[in-house]
Amino acid sequence: MTRRIVLALLALTVVLVAAAAVPLGLSITQREHLAFRDKAQAATRVIAASAEEYLSDRAPADAMNADLSDVAKAGDCAAVYEANGRLVAATPCQAAQAPEARELAAETLTGREPEPPETDGRLLAAEPVGTFRQPDGAVVLARSAAPLNTRIAVTWAWIGLVAVTGIAASALVSVRLARWVNRPLTTLDTAAHRLGEGRLGERAVVDSGPPEVRRLAATFNTMAARTENLIHGHQAVIADVSHQLRTPLAALRLRLDLLATAAPESAPELLTSAQEEVARLSRLVDGLLAVARAEQTVPRPVPVRVDEIVADRITAWEPVAQERGIHLTSSSRTAGPVALGKGDLEQVLDNLLANALDAVPDGGTVTIDSTSVAGAVRVRVVDDGPGMTPEARAVAFHRFGNPKARGSGLGLAIVHRLITVNGGTIALEETPGGGLTVVLDLPLWHDRRTP
Template identity: 55%
Template sequence: MSRRIALSVLALVAALLVLAVVPLGLTMAEREQTLFRTEAASVTRSIASAAEEHLSDGRSDASARRLIARVRGRGGCACVYDAAGRPVIGSPCPEPVADGTSTMVASVLAHRGPTTHEDGRWLATAVPVGESAQPVGVALSVRSADPPHDRILAMWGRLASIGAGGLVAALLVATALARWVGRPLRTLDEAARRLGEGALDARAPAPTGPGEVRRLATTFNTMAARTEVLIHGHRAVVADVSHQLRTPLAALRLRLDLLAADADAVAAADLTDAQGEIARLTRLVDGLLAVARAEHAVPRPVKVRVDRLVAERRAAWAPVARAGGVRLTADCSPGLTAFLGADDLEQVLDNLIANSLDAVPEHGRVLITGRRRGEAVELRVVDHGPGMSRAARDAAFRRFGPSASTGSGLGLAIVHRLVTANGGTAELLDTPGGGLTAALSLPVRSGTRGTRTGPGLHDF
């Protein structure tokens, strides 16, 4: 952003300088050329006036010769011609300066009035001596265009120096402005990054820069402080609830176990059913606590070897699959990596594999695949069980979704939060030939912000 601010200010100043300096330079150059032509015409008329006294009244030509000598001293030449076109005062200009001067003299003697010729190197001016209608001669002066050209070049040089100085000053001001605005924003961005990565004590330092940035830093610090209080409070509530619920449930289960030991067959069967409900309630409490932690914590993504983790989870679940008569296989590209929170992918795979093994009948198959797809890792858990309807798939990632009939209904909700919290996506698809495919897209680069997830609960 600092570079864009500096370049924008510099471009604006450069445009303003161009719009101001170029027209000024063109105007001054035109003015210099006009002054040069006006001065040349004035000198020629002065020579004509001095020569008229000599040609008409027979007086001395000394005044005209002094003016001609002054023109020659400035690098030009001048000459006075009589009515027949013969030089009478001074000498004709040498070649190539004299090119076209005879035509100019003839034009003036033909009663056409003063004439001027300019070729970029020389400016020739011819005016009649006496009345234009009946001239007694012609005064001609030729002056070099180098002096005005030099003055124009010097003028452009000064303007260019002014423009360059303005650009340098603009660059310094733009750089200072960009740093003034950009430095506190970079500091604020770093504090926001640290907060997003889980450093709840991250704060922006004493705000500097523009008033809007200072207000933004103050607002961020207030938000970060409130977020820290809320998360710490939520964690305390989760810990208290966990303790307060688990303890009586464990005590209740122990008392049921003691009662079942001394009960008759009918009472023992009822107590066994009650113990099953206690176990189900315990899993439900664990699941709710897991989802609550998943919604109120912050991830710190780390590089995870997806292929290795898939192989480990397959090996861990292989005994369960064999006991159910299900073939559990994996096919992942070697070296496959993704960025997720620590242990998040393990919880995701455990939930998905558990769901698939519960759904697949005996002699069925569960396949885990992993491939790199552009900027993401595509991980799939494919089973050939009964599958789900479209409506059931749409609701499966919500708490107590369709899988609640066989479990707590929280496993897929935890999977969805774990994956999306790390910047990925999760969806359920039909398996060709029947069954359900859980398709995950996981980020391959760090930097994704999201909600950290807590321990998972298998959906069985």
């Protein structure tokens, strides 16, 4: 990728530099040629003016000779010819008397304006003396083109130097740009490859490269973290399930072994014990299925009336409470519906009531109250049972977190998942005078948008 970016940018730079530098160089070269010819032609006109005084007006030749001397000092060659082509005066340099110069003078004397030729590194310029149609003579000047060629060569050298510098700078910038873009992509590819090999802690670098690549790396890291948590969570579930099922399975096997060899009078007792272990296994499996469903569910919020759900669950659990001699009460002072998944609040209250009724002794009390707080509805399930130690409350929402739990140890984990996935919060507090208080803060319906 780096090579492709560099080659593409270099090709583009070369094309742009060539498109700009070559026309510029040609334009400067043409302008230098025109300026050089104009200056030579102007010098020739000066000599032609003084020669006209000598040939046409029969004035002394002093002015003409002075101009020829100045031209000679400047390094040019000049010659003055009469109308019949005879040489009148010339500089010591013989270039203006060469055959090409005489041909140019003869053509000028015919009344035409020939194109000044360039021969042997010299530029020839001719001007008529007197009138253009019937000249009294002609002046030919030969000027060396070496200074012109030197200036043109220097100009092209500067243009080439600028072009090469631009291409080199473009190459340097393109290499750095390509590496700036490619390096984080390379590290991201390496991280993805290592993650695919099972290195779950692998992460991509997110502090270099373009913003788009940084966002891609951050998204990859989020995905990798979720994948790591998911796999570790599955491993933890498998370990927890294996640990929790080992004990009832061992007890069940022991009961069945004893049942096979026991006396007939003890068989009913052993069979009852085996059935209790089977029931315990069934509760564990049901709890694990409930946890799996809760973790895989993404609820669609609907408006839920807390007071109606509380009253419904109180009615459903009242027979169980009366059977155990427990007072089950409720009170509601809520302002509006909450945003929860359909059926989630019922499941949450069922788990909390089941735990509370199992923990509270005969004659105890379980109360559900709901009140409106800032932006939420607070539901409290209060009991006066034995409560939980601070250590137990700290791990209560983990699967099998409380080793002293009477049930499967999964009820509060299910409740925690159902509440947090709906955007609420849950906390465990100590009831004044003894017992446990579960505090649920549920988001109000108008504070949530249906996805």
